[in-house]
Amino acid sequence: MPINLDDMMQLLCRxxxxxxxxxxxxxxxxxxxxxxxxxxxxxxxGGPPGIAVGSAVGGLLGYRLSSGQFKPVPQIILELTPREKKKLYDEAFAIIRNLEWTDAAQVTALVMGNAGLQTKLLGVMTNFLTNELRAEIQYGQ
Known part of the structure; x- marks a missing residue:
């Protein structure tokens, strides 16, 4: 039984x-x-000396801008584009495809009660975030 996209995103967020x-x-x-x-x-x-100074200042500012600040993954998931959400959905659905459930609450309970399924879904999210969004991942508080 398929789970809708929004329910899958909520499951991944949890x-x-x-x-x-x-x-x-x-x-x-x-x-x-x-x-x-x-x-x-x-x-x-400043001409040629200004290029050197401007490059140094611009490079430092560029470094600061390019190094991302860590945000909770649920926030990132909810901000994904529809295409990105669909891609993540497809990859995550492959993990839970063979489970038997009747609604989103039941599949959520099944996943939250099974550490192996959680680990597989975390792997899917980690691969998606690192490969698609070029993100750096942290675990724990």
Whole structure:
């Protein structure tokens, strides 16, 4: 029996919240833009020495922008695009496909009572976050 997308996202949120899963999304595009803008503005204002100073300042700012802050995974899951949610759903549904349930509450109870299923779903989320979103993962509080 299929589980709807929103119920699956809620299940994944519960599992990740129970394990204290957090992720930091890397924003390399913003970092590169800051480094470029620093060099460009420095060059306009100070010529060749300004390029050097602007590059250094822009590079440090770019580093700061590209290193993500850790956020709870449930928050990240709820902010995913519909396409990303569907991809995560498909990968997670493959884990619970063979379970017998009648509604979302029952499948949630089955998963929350089975450490093996939780570990498999955590693996799916970890792979999705690291491969699709280039996130760094942390567990625990």
């Amino acid at each position: 599992v990740s919240e129970m394990r204290g899963m957090r992720a930091a999304l890397m924003h390399s595009g913003r970092g590169a833009l800051a480094a470029f803008m620093g060099a460009f503005c420095g060059g306009l204002m």
